[in-house]
Amino acid sequence: MSSDKEPFSLYIHIPYCISKCPYCDFNVHVVSKIPEMEYGETLLRELDSYAQSEHWHRRNLKTIYFGGGTPSTFEPVSIGTILDKAEFLFPFEKDIEITLEANPGTDDSKNFPGYRSCGVNRISIGAQSFQPRLLSFLGRLHTADETREALKIIHQAGFENFNLDLIYASPGQSLADLKADLDEALGFNPPHLSAYNLTIEEGTPFHREFRAGRIRPLPEEEEISMAELIEETLSREGLERYEISNYAKPGYQSRHNLNYWQGGDYLGIGAGAHSYKRSQDHVGGCRWHNEKNPGRYMERINQEGKALVEMEQSDLTKAASEFMFLGLRMIQGISVDEFSCRFGKTPDAFYPQIGDWLEEGLMELRDARLCLTRRGLLVANSIFVNFV
Ligand code: SF4
Known part of the structure; x- marks a missing residue:
């Protein structure tokens, strides 16, 4: 109805991965054949259905984020079709930020130039480490050389804005390992870097190993020394810490994530995606999420246009x-x-x-x-x- 309502953010969940990393507790599914076409068409239907609701109708979009799972398992043409549809339904702000999460494997990085051509202007790459031993511990399928190659392709494809993810505090990791990871990452001049400490989440293979005593987290003092090394090293290189795990050069903070932390409206589409809209009085808000299983998500969107499983209104205390x-x-x-x-x-x-x-x-x-x-x-x- 009113395109002059505040711009919002759109999150698009691509739930497929080639294999599941043992520390991961995201909504991820490993299937023999990714139903890219069917899932992509379902996303378009879900977008259509929200575009008709009064709250979202013709509102401007300020950021889009393809997260997962591994969105880089989808071909540029599929991503481009989703972006075209989003722009048709929701006018893009001039400086819209469009991020796509990618893994550094060869099959993924060959798609980077195509993503750039279809409008993606920020890649977030899951490097995690450049140490073969740590990559193997984390169950990552890619090699450090593939990450190096992927980062070169990101530059060649003209992505001036990109993020590199690192994981630290893996058991057996030393300060010297972390320093080597930071130095190598900085060599690619990333405008944004996320450094997450490894957490052992319930229900993951790492949690089972931990309970059986086969994984021992680093002592707290070592983890603290690592956090300090990260902040010192990155700030020296002009990457300022702006969130617990996130560092950016001036002007390169993730606007999509800032919108979450600042309580702005966002619409999440895809299996298990979360959404939030503020109430009219701007005190509370409403959160909901979709069916997590991709098969059931697709079935419900195709039958009902929506796939909500839970909706929660926040009162003053919760807000x-x-x-x-x-x-x-x-x-x-x-x-x-x-x-x-x-x-x-x-x-x-x-x-x-x-x-x-x-x-x-x-x-x-x-x-x-x-x-x-x-x-x-x-x-x-x-x-x-x-x-x-
Ligand atoms: S690639 Fe990312 S989303 Fe997929 S299983 Fe590994 S950590 Fe999880």
Whole structure:
């Protein structure tokens, strides 16, 4: 109805991978033949169905993110068809950011020039490590040489904006291994780098190994030294930390992810994709997600146009807690005035523990913003559980 409503972000989930990495707990499916055509057509139908609803109708798009799974298993023509449809239904902002997650295998990187031609302007590549021993431990199918080649192709294809993912704190990884990974990654001059510490998630093969005593996480002090090395090394190279695990050169922060952390509207399509829209009074909001199984997702979209399995309205308390734990992920933290205006009380009146965290040096007030200190960032998860 009104194209002048605030622009929103679109997430598109491609749930297929060639094999499943033992640490991964995403909604991923390994199938003998990826139903690229059928799944792609289903995504178009789901987009159509949302385009008719009043909340999303003709609203401008500011970012699109193809995540997975492995979106680079899809041919550029399929990605291009989805982008054409999205632009037909939702006018693109002039500076739209369009990201596609890719694995560095040869079959994937040959598609990079095609993605660039069909409108993708940011690639996020899952390098994870350049050490063969660590790649093999992480169950990655690609080699370090394939990552090097993929990064060359990213440059040649004209992607001025790209992200490189690294995983650190793998058992057996040393500070020297991490330094070598950082040095090699920086050699490709990435404008954005994400460094995630390996977490052992329930239900994964790594969790079973951990319970059987065959995997031992690194001691906490070593993990802390690694986090410090990452921040020091990257900031020296002009990559500023702007979120717990994310670093960027000025102007290259992921606008798609910032929209999540800042509580903006996003629509997720595809199997298991999550969506969020703020309520009209801008206090609470509504979250929902799709059927996770790709087969059932396709069946439901084809029959009903939507595949929602759960919808949750957030009341004031829930909305305040989301505001805190999403906003505090960012180094700039949350605006005290914005919180007070939206929720009718200052953050410390809402959450008395904030006084203790300020005293303990885990939080600080900077320019009327409440944020985690460096020490607070190291124990962020144990602070966030207090908001849930
Ligand atoms: S490639 Fe990525 S999404 Fe696929 S299984 Fe591995 S970590 Fe998970």
